[in-house]
Amino acid sequence: MKTISIMIPCYNEEENVEPIAQAVIRTMENDLPEYDYELLFIDNDSRDRTRAILREMCAENPRIRAIFNARNFGQFNSPYYGMLQASGDCVISMVADFQDPVELIPQYVRAWEEGYKIVIGIKTGSKENRLMYWLRSCYYKLIHKLSDVEQIEHFTGSGLYDRDFIEILRNLDDPTPFLRGIVAELGYRRKEIPYEQPRRRAGKTSNNFYRLYDAAMLSITSYTKAGLRLATFVGAFSCLLSFIVAIVYLIMKLIWWDRFPAGMAPMLLGMLFLGSVQIFFIGMVGEYVLSINQRVMKRPLVIEEERINFPDKKKDKGKKHKDKKNGKAKKTDRQDKEEKTEPGDEI
Numbered sequence: 079m080k081t082i083s084i085m086i087p088c089y090n091e092e093e094n095v096e097p098i099a100q101a102v103i104r105t106m107e108n109d110l111p112e113y114d115y116e117l118l119f120i121d122n123d124s125r126d127r128t129r130a131i132l133r134e135m136c137a138e139n140p141r142i143r144a145i146f147n148a149r150n151f152g153q154f155n156s157p158y159y160g161m162l163q164a165s166g167d168c169v170i171s172m173v174a175d176f177q178d179p180v181e182l183i184p185q186y187v188r189a190w191e192e193g194y195k196i197v198i199g200i201k202t203g204s205k206e207n208r209l210m211y212w213l214r215s216c217y218y219k220l221i222h223k224l225s226d227v228e229q230i231e232h233f234t235g236s237g238l239y240d241r242d243f244i245e246i247l248r249n250l251d252d253p254t255p256f257l258r259g260i261v262a263e264l265g266y267r268r269k270e271i272p273y274e275q276p277r278r279r280a281g282k283t284s285n286n287f288y289r290l291y292d293a294a295m296l297s298i299t300s301y302t303k304a305g306l307r308l309a310t311f312v313g314a315f316s317c318l319l320s321f322i323v324a325i326v327y328l329i330m331k332l333i334w335w336d337r338f339p340a341g342m343a344p345m346l347l348g349m350l351f352l353g354s355v356q357i358f359f360i361g362m363v364g365e366y367v368l369s370i371n372q373r374v375m376k377r378p379l380v381i382e383e384e385r386i387n388f389p390d391k392k393k394d395k396g397k398k399h400k401d402k403k404n405g406k407a408k409k410t411d412r413q414d415k416e417e418k419t420e421p422g423d424e425i
Contacts, residue, residue, distance in 0.1 A: 081114040083166030087157040088119055091174040092127040093280035099135055101180045109184040118143045120160035123150040136386040143388055148381040158255045159380040162248055170238045176279040178236040186238035189269045196268035198237030204275040221297055224304040230262050253377050256300050299369040309359035
């Protein structure tokens, strides 16, 4: 019997974790009884009663597992890490606030049965604030035009991912993963399931302007060269424009020496314009440098504080253990045993 892992990241979701678990379990038992399943919650250092509720749920149902992060590792690292810790033949990622409808699970699985290794949900509409939905649409269109890789519009990360694709994610070794871009760039042939995003069931979203800006800049610095190229083009255009204006002013001053006072206003306006352009693009270059710095530091995706209902084995982070002295990968006990065993000794 194949196993389906449902991975749900959460942060301050005390009002939602138990209802979403009940809804997922009911869907699996009623609509997909031919599959075994595990329900994995990864908590990103919640400050409410989310962890206490998850402990109670795990004690009542051994199929429910939980990972508690040592601190908040961001909206991208935590769910990505959770997907790598799932043990099923496929992993379904969805949010805890019911904005990814539970009814999508059977549709994802049926498409997986058809042979698709990636099945994703695409928002065709949303019951959230219309202004926010319009701004998101503008962002998706902008990144779609600027990116070197074809980006997926209105894709939040919700979907089903086959074990083969999970292994690809495991081998990427990216400390700042952007799943939406990875699916578009490295993913297998995929199927898109349209849905209308409902309102949040309960609680308050943790998204704010800074989080949305951080997500936008991660996608821009990871998948576009537009920022740096724009700096080059605007700098060249400003230089050319300044040269032309200087020549015009010089000619007009030579022709009408006494009747053409140049004054300080044009100079001040030019300095302010060029200064603002420089500051803007220094900030843009800084975003690229920050992205490079985060990748070069090679910090772990997540540091766990606790995990519940997992088998007694080492955490699989997708990385080989390195010998600090010689830099060579250490052999596991199983590999060492296999090397010592002769082919004829095996039963």
